[in-house]
Amino acid sequence: MESISNIYIPSEGLQLPGDERVVEIKDLHIAFGSTKVLRGLNLVLHKGENLVVMGKSGSGKSVLIKCMVRLLDADKGSIEMFGKDIEQVDRDELNEMRKKMGFLFQSAALYDSMTVKENLEFPLRNEKNLAEAEINKRITEALENVGLREAANKMPSELSGGMRKRIGLARTLIMKPQIILYDEPTTGLDPVTAREISELIVKVQSKYETSGIIITHDLECARITSNRVVMLKDGKCYAEGTFDELRGSDNKWVHSFFE
């Protein structure tokens, strides 16, 4: 098990899909004005695992994954992905690294002025080597994976919340990423749709052998999707373990999340 100082470590060992580290975050600090959000966060993501990050609102969960794609620049610390520190790479290298990462936004962030098909085509616009047939094949495959093949010509405004999330996921899959970052994937959805999205995340993980970091408050989503759960408190990892381990924890703060 990963040994990180100052955290509560559950008693049982973790069964991880692999030992190879695809992301290693060390001593990450970020502040907005006088508000310190992350204060020396350490985190590891292994190949093929889905890591759920939980914590109170404002604990820096979304900030963490935005730092991982450099939507936000950290004040201190390092984020190593694919053997490189993302904080140190130039713009071109960053864009190459971003192609290996998918990001599912909380609101799905579909482009309003484009159809679903155009939304899916958009990330491929800089891939000059891809033929039209290959692009269409990828779009069809991505839509089939999320069960929405018939939605290709619809506008985002014609889609329900769950459908938007699925299309958002399809858009991240189109680049065949190795790591997918999910920002509250089930927020605002009814329990049935939320469960479908959670199951879809697991399906994507096993079919494409992706690693994922899932930010969520939804316990059912965490239970279904997680290989490992990390809980943030005061800008640091406070607890880590499997979902069942943390749910059974006698630590008051940890336990309060699972009540």
Added chain:
Amino acid sequence: MENETQIKSHYLAPLKKFFSDVGRLVQFITAFFREVFLPPYEMNELARQSYAIGCRSLPLVGITGFIMGLVLTIQSRPTLVQFGAEAWLPAMVTVSIVREIGPVVTALICSGKVGSGIGAELASMKVTEQIDAMEVSGVNPFKYLVVTRVLSTTLMVPVLVIFSDVIALYGSYVGVNIKGDVNFRLFLSQVIEKLDFSDVMPAFAKTFFFGFAIGIIGCYKGYYSNSGTEGVGRSANSAVVLSSLLIFVIDMIAVQLTSLYYND
């Protein structure tokens, strides 16, 4: 001591914010000039934006242009009649429209229609994380969203001004004929006779700057919108206010430069 702190926060904070905004706008404009020459060039989006900004503004610009020419002619007639200079009506209205009223009124209309639209669209994209989504998919959102829109307004506003001027002159012809009887050929010959190069070219040249101001301010306000739906409305509103103000400032500078150059 406390009084001094209060004075500082009361007077210096807005001043600091003003200079910080100006600095950020300068950076934004610099980024535009850097990105506009670097590949890849987003030609499809440029064409789409030019169509949206140009063609879709034609009806509004046409109607206001027609009314502008008609009203200016009707309002000017009594004064010219008083001085026995009614024959000068087409020439006076033409010079007024081509040199000043046409470009400024059309630019103000574009500022209201196009500038607010750009501000609101980009602000809403910002709020709903669409700009972030572009960024993480490896597409440069500044190039795709800002460069194309600013180029489109810079190129389309002059075209709209020409269109508006032509329609306004037709409106003037209608106005002249409400109480008079001038055939179109005579009206046109009077119009062309009284228009100099110094009337047309400086007026046309400044419209590119009007278009640039509308685009860059709309994009700047949208791109740096604060989160929330309130921020979308505020961005659209401040895009119109600031770009309208800039249009008058640019016009004032252009008039001064023109009069210096031609010794008017």
